[in-house]
């Protein structure tokens with residue numbers, strides 16, 4: 001069996017007057033993340049993990065931040081496109097594990113909803129998806145609440 005591993009990492013900066021969208025879910029908070037797209041830092045890390053696993057580069061290659069077509073893009077749609085690439089190549093999902101690195105907000109109340117949304121986007125079951133959160137104990141840019149980072153690791157099964 002052809003088993004492929006991929007990993008992704010992304011960071012977005014906080015700004016006032018932005019919605020906070022993580023894992024395709026709107027999270028109530030006093031600030032949100034900025035980017036060329038909707039800045040969904042978790043879905044970007046997951047997209048990169050999948051693209052890495054199938055040897056297709058990264059999201060900047062597929063959705064350049066110089067392209068107006070992706071201005072304020074819905075990252076859920078970008079992830080669905082990425083998953084389509086993996087499916088076209090004959091891959092199925094083994095499992096996905098990811099981590100949201102944020103001092104605030106507290107993610108625990110939203111983890112199950114995020115997990116369900118990612119499962120829906122990847123046409124997977126919830127047990128194939130795990131979502132975690134951690135602070136950095138007030139250290140570094142995440143600890144100072146300047147931004148949020150995310151990591152993802154994915155295992156795909158090919159033909």
Ligand SMILES: Nc1ccn([C@@H]2O[C@H](COP(=O)(O)O)[C@@H](O)[C@H]2O)c(=O)n1
Pocket residue numbers: 101102103104105106107108109132133134135136137
């Ligand atoms: N933004 C966050 C960060 C963490 N959590 C949950 O709290 C637990 C403890 O976090 P530490 O950084 O102190 O290890 C962590 O395991 C998460 O369950 C959270 O909900 N939201």
Ligand SMILES: C[C@@]1(CO)OP(=O)(O)OP(=O)(O)OC[C@H]1O
Pocket residue numbers: 010011034035036037038039040044059060061063064065066070071072073
């Ligand atoms: C998603 C894209 C495209 O809108 O924009 P951003 O929201 O800036 O996100 P980033 O994680 O920097 O990577 C890829 C970009 O091309």
